[in-house]
Amino acid sequence: MNTVIETILNHRSIREYEDRPLSEEQIRLIVESAQAASTSSYIQAYSIIGVKNPETKRRLAELAGNQPYVAANGHFFIFCADLHRHDVIAEMEGADLTASLESNEKFMVAVIDAALAAQNASIAAESMGLGICYIGGLRNQLEEVGRLLQLPDRVLPLFGLSVGYPANPSDKKPRLPMEHVYHEETYPQDDAVYKQQLTAYNEQISSYYNERTHGKRKDTWTGQMAKMLSNPSRMYMKEFVQSKGFDKK
Structure with missing residues (x-):
């Protein structure tokens, strides 16, 4: 076993951080690591928004369901599916890319690209001794999140990633066999x-x-899943995704 695998296998979500910001070098290395992830057909259909402003973090924490570790961390990243730059490409190259950009396939490509980039970023952060926690709660109120971040059409915030120095490391949660x-x-x-x-x-x-x-x-895992899935959530998602120019075909 090498140190990379040790880092991966030692993962746990961290929800309490020291009051200590990440350095610009750490942020740069995390983003560069994200960009080194595989990307379908070199399309690079994602963007990452870093948030330092305490007031913006506070508002994002509210929108995500009042999760304190969205506001209190060393740095907050938001990973977005992004086909906006490909609209710009269409203009630059004088091409009509609408059918492709609005397809279910390219929506999946953008989501997968962003997820792969985020996981690279997470492993890079953890290799530095930092802790991370994915924040799916941003999808609770995507219209407000998009307005706060001034996102154009074809940019869809998928999840946040809080990163920082662990103040109270949690236990490693067992995975399925x-x-x-x-x-x-x-x-x-x-x-x-x-x-x-x-x-x-x-x-x-x-x-x-x-x-x-x-x-x-x-509680048991199957009990947790049955309880959670008995209450459908974020049922506005398909309509919102399509309103942003994704997954129309």
């Missing part, structure tokens, strides 16, 4: 085996919460 997520040749369809694996995982997760909270929590 490898045999439940990795399959060779074909996808197994024996749900009885799946249920056995999930039952064993539930026991592990329940024990994790029990120890971490001194007996205050003992």
Whole structure:
């Protein structure tokens, strides 16, 4: 095992940071690492917005569901699917790219490109001894987020990434067993085996919460998922995405 793999396997979400900003060099290296990620057909369909202004962070924290670690961190990054520059390319090259830019395929490309870049950024930050936490709560009120960040059409904020020096490192949360997520040749369809694996995982997760909270929590993973997915959220998303010029075809 090398240090890169050790960094990856040691990941945990950090939600409490020291009052200490990242240096410009750290920010530059994190962004350069993000840009080194693979990108479909070299399209580079994403942008990253860094937020330092405390008032902007505070407002983003409110929009994300009053998550304090959106406001209190060393630096806050927002990863966006971005096809706006390709509108500019269309103008520069005298080409009609509308059908392609409004396709479901290019929407997926932009989302995947942004996610790959973000994961590179996360690993780079963690390799520096920093902690990170992804913030999907920005999608609670995307119109307000877009207005705050002055985003043009074809730019869609997907999630935030809080980064900073860990003040109170959390425990590493157990993942699903490898045999439940990795399959060779074909996808197994024996749900009885799946249920056995999930039952064993539930026991592990329940024990994790029990120890971490001194007996205050003992919930299972399947119980969490059933509760969360029973209450559909952000159901405005398709309409909003299309209003920004994505996924129309």
